[in-house]
Amino acid sequence: MPVNLTEVARHAGVSLATASRVLNGSARSPAPDITERVKAAAEELGYVANAQAQALARSTTGLVGLVVHDIADPYFSAIAHGVQEVALQSRHQVLLAGTDLGGEDGTPRSAELAAVTAFISYRTDAIILATSRFLEEDPVLAKNLGRYIQNGGKVVTLGDTSIPGAKVLTVGNFEGARDLVDALVTSGLSRFVILSGPHERNTARSRVEGFTSALERRGLEPLAVVGGEFSSQGGFDATLEFIDTLGIIAGARSTESPLCILAANDVMALGAITALRSRGLRVPDDVQVAGFDDIPTLRDYSPGLSTYQLPLQEMGRLAAGLALAPESALESRVTGAVVLRESAGTPTSALDGA
Incomplete structure (x- = not known):
C-alpha cells in the first residue's frame, strides 16, 4: 500500500495540515527545521505527493x-x-x-x-x-x-x-519572405513559382504576401502560385501540378534566368526537390528551390537549402515565457535572417551552413 500523508505527519511529529503545506507546495511554509523534518520523513517512508492535492494547495497544476x-x-x-x-x-x-x-x-x-x-x-x-x-x-x-x-x-x-x-x-513572416526574395533577385534570379501552402492559414498567407510584394517592387510577378498542404507531400504534389506545363528539360541550355521555386516552408521545399528529381530535373542546375524556417534537419540534405532562418527553439522559449512569467508582456516578436545555400542564389561564406 502506498504511504499516505497522515503517516508522514505522524512520523515527523507534526499535524496533517503542516505536512500538507510542506509537501503539497503551499505558499504558507512552516519553519525551516519543521520543513526539513517533514521532507526527511517523506523520503524515509517513500511518500509520493498527490498531484491533485498539490494543485489545490498551490492553485496551480504545474x-x-x-x-x-x-x-x-x-x-x-x-x-x-x-x-x-x-x-x-x-x-x-x-x-x-x-x-x-x-x-x-x-x-x-x-x-x-x-x-x-x-x-x-x-x-x-x-x-x-x-x-x-x-x-x-x-x-x-x-x-x-x-x-x-x-x-x-x-x-x-x-x-x-x-x-x-x-x-x-x-x-516576421511577411518581412522574412520579402527579404528572401530580395536576396534571390539580387543573386540574378527573376523567374519564380510560389508554393503557397494552405491559404486559410495566416502563416502561409503572410509569407506569400511577402514573396509577391518583393517581386512587385522589382517589377516581377510569379509564373504561378500553387496551393497545397504545409507538408512534404504538399510540396511534391504542388510541384508536379505545374512543372510539366513549363516544359523544363533536364540539362537544357537557356538564356533565361533559372526558374526558382519559392516554398512557404522548408518541408514543402524538400517535397518539391523530390518531385523535381522524379522528373529527372537537378537542383540547382535545372531548377532552383528556396524554403522558409531553416528546420534543424536541413543539415542532412544535399544540396543545402536556401531559406529564411527563424530561431525556432527561441520561439518556443519566448512563447513559454509569455505563458508562464507572471508579469510578461502581452506580445513579443521574432525575426530571422536569409540563409543562401546551394539550392538557390549564391552561397556566401558568412551564411552558408548557418
Whole structure:
C-alpha cells in the first residue's frame, strides 16, 4: 500500500495540515527545521505527493498544454523543445497534442478544439497554440479560451489571433519572405513559382504576401502560385501540378534566368526537390528551390537549402515565457535572417551552413 500523508505527519511529529503545506507546495511554509523534518520523513517512508492535492494547495497544476500541427515536423519539434526548456525551469510539465490526424470530423480545427478542451479540463496553467492561426478562428474555440483566460489561465498564440485576451508571439513572416526574395533577385534570379501552402492559414498567407510584394517592387510577378498542404507531400504534389506545363528539360541550355521555386516552408521545399528529381530535373542546375524556417534537419540534405532562418527553439522559449512569467508582456516578436545555400542564389561564406 502506498504511504499516505497522515503517516508522514505522524512520523515527523507534526499535524496533517503542516505536512500538507510542506509537501503539497503551499505558499504558507512552516519553519525551516519543521520543513526539513517533514521532507526527511517523506523520503524515509517513500511518500509520493498527490498531484491533485498539490494543485489545490498551490492553485496551480504545474501543467502547460502545447498544440502543434505535426509532432514529427522538425519545425514543431524544435519549438516544443524550447517550450519544454522554459517549462522545466518553472517546474511545469508539457502536455503535447497534434492536429495533423484531425478530430472527430477529420479536420485540424476539430482536433485543436478537442485538445484545448482536454487541456482546460486538466486545469493546465497555460495553453500555447503553436499551430498557424486561421483567417477566422473557430467561434467555439475562441469562446472556450476566452472563458479560460477570464478564469486565470494563460493563452499564447504564434501569430495574430482574435481569441480575446490571448498573448501573441508575432513572427516576421511577411518581412522574412520579402527579404528572401530580395536576396534571390539580387543573386540574378527573376523567374519564380510560389508554393503557397494552405491559404486559410495566416502563416502561409503572410509569407506569400511577402514573396509577391518583393517581386512587385522589382517589377516581377510569379509564373504561378500553387496551393497545397504545409507538408512534404504538399510540396511534391504542388510541384508536379505545374512543372510539366513549363516544359523544363533536364540539362537544357537557356538564356533565361533559372526558374526558382519559392516554398512557404522548408518541408514543402524538400517535397518539391523530390518531385523535381522524379522528373529527372537537378537542383540547382535545372531548377532552383528556396524554403522558409531553416528546420534543424536541413543539415542532412544535399544540396543545402536556401531559406529564411527563424530561431525556432527561441520561439518556443519566448512563447513559454509569455505563458508562464507572471508579469510578461502581452506580445513579443521574432525575426530571422536569409540563409543562401546551394539550392538557390549564391552561397556566401558568412551564411552558408548557418
